[in-house]
Amino acid sequence: MTSHLNILTTKAQVTAGGATAALPVVRPVEGNDAVAVGTLRQQTGLVTYDPGFTNTACAASSITYIDGDQGILRYRGYPIEQLAEHSTFLETAYLLIYGELPDATTLHNFSARVNRHTLVPENFRSFLAAFPQSSHPMSLMASAMSALGTFYPETLDPMDDDAVDLATVLLLAKVRTITSYLQRSLVGRPLMYPDYSRGYVEDFLRMTFAEPYAPWDPDPVIVAAMDKLLILHADHEQNCSTATVRIVGSSNANVYSSVAAGVNALSGPSHGGANEAVLLMLQNLSESGDTVESFMKKVKDKTAGVRLMGFGHRVYKSYDPRAAIVKSHADAVLARLGKRDKLLDMALGLEEIALNDDYFIERKLYPNVDFYTGLIYQAIGFKPLMFTPLFALGRMPGWIAQWREMIRDPEMRIGRPRQIYMGHPERQYPVP
Secondary structure: OOOOOEEEEEEEEEEEOOEEEEEEEEEOOOOOOEEOOOOHHHHHOOOOOOHHHOOOOOOOOOOEEEEOOOOEEEEOOEEHHHHHHHOOHHHHHHHHHHOOOOOHHHHHHHHHHHHHOOOOOHHHHHHHHOOOOOOOHHHHHHHHHHHHHHHOHHHOOOOOHHHHHHHHHHHHHHHHHHHHHHHHHHOOOOOOOOOOOOOHHHHHHHHHHOOOOOOOOOOHHHHHHHHHHHHHOOOOOOOHHHHHHHHHHOOOOOHHHHHHHHHHHHOOOOOOOHHHHHHHHHHHHHHHOOOHHHHHHHHHOOOOOOOOOOEOOOOOOOOOHHHHHHHHHHHHHHHHOOOOOHHHHHHHHHHHHHHHOHHHHHOOOOEOOHHHHHHHHHHHOOOHHHHHHHHHHHHHHHHHHHHHHHHOOOOOOOOOOOOOOOOOOOOOOOOO
């Protein structure tokens, strides 16, 4: 156990087959006490079995705290509601990565440094252009993250603090340009060069939607909404992709390779594709002629082929605090763009039913962060295939922060879960 953990004098006892193990109990700053089972096999011959790691803490972290029952999400102790209201994406990124909010001078210097590195090398652009036009954007993004380190070999050593700092800046800077390229590739438009005089989110939107031959002016409502969406996705504790980043990094893999693994994990429809699935559900509902009432009845009746997307969460058993913030921006963005349409009205109708129907309340099926994000992204102009890459763009600070924390943890060991073998016992090869 690490010295920075609060190990209680109370021991958890596990008795099996006449052997009793006295296991340390660890008390976190907030949340559930944890039984440290590292010596359980040594003392009793037993291992733990926890499919999906639903009750297993894989890390001691100081980055993000979630209380799913109370609908609490905090980055470095700061409530997500306060950060969404007062912070910016780059300030939040600095907070997650370095542990404290930057002062004005530090934030200015950090932002300027990120801006200076936004341009991707010309041959890197050629590398991305070599993929088939039909490539899924998440495959391109994962490949880009893996390849990025080959252009900056001086940043690969995970034990060199200066190299890690530069790699941090390069990832934050260039993922913005790469993500804009993915959207422009989908619609057949040339990649724009960055404008160092603009802010992070503002220039991302310009690189994504501007035309090379025309001036582009930011819409502050759209810039603010995009900034908030990135903040809301910046970290979320030990989810599938973050745990993947950590377990790949535990082999001392560099941050580029580790983040690329996180992108691949996020690409799965059960993880990063939920907001696209919500939009598809709403579009199908609109085309079917069903009312929201009849659709929700089919959900309750478990009608074949009917699934309610964007409700419920693996962690949150009350209203996802991020969903409330996104909802507050959805109406403003769609109204500003003149796109307050049937899909938003249906989304609001589905939410109203779910929040007032005992069936959904008892099952804790509250809207999650994915429920409204797809509507906002589509209204801004992003293609549905881009929804998950936008998730990755927002999650980049969290992945970097988690990797950096893990790589400096004195108790870090290469990830190597146990298994429960259920195959054949020993058997002999049949010799004629």
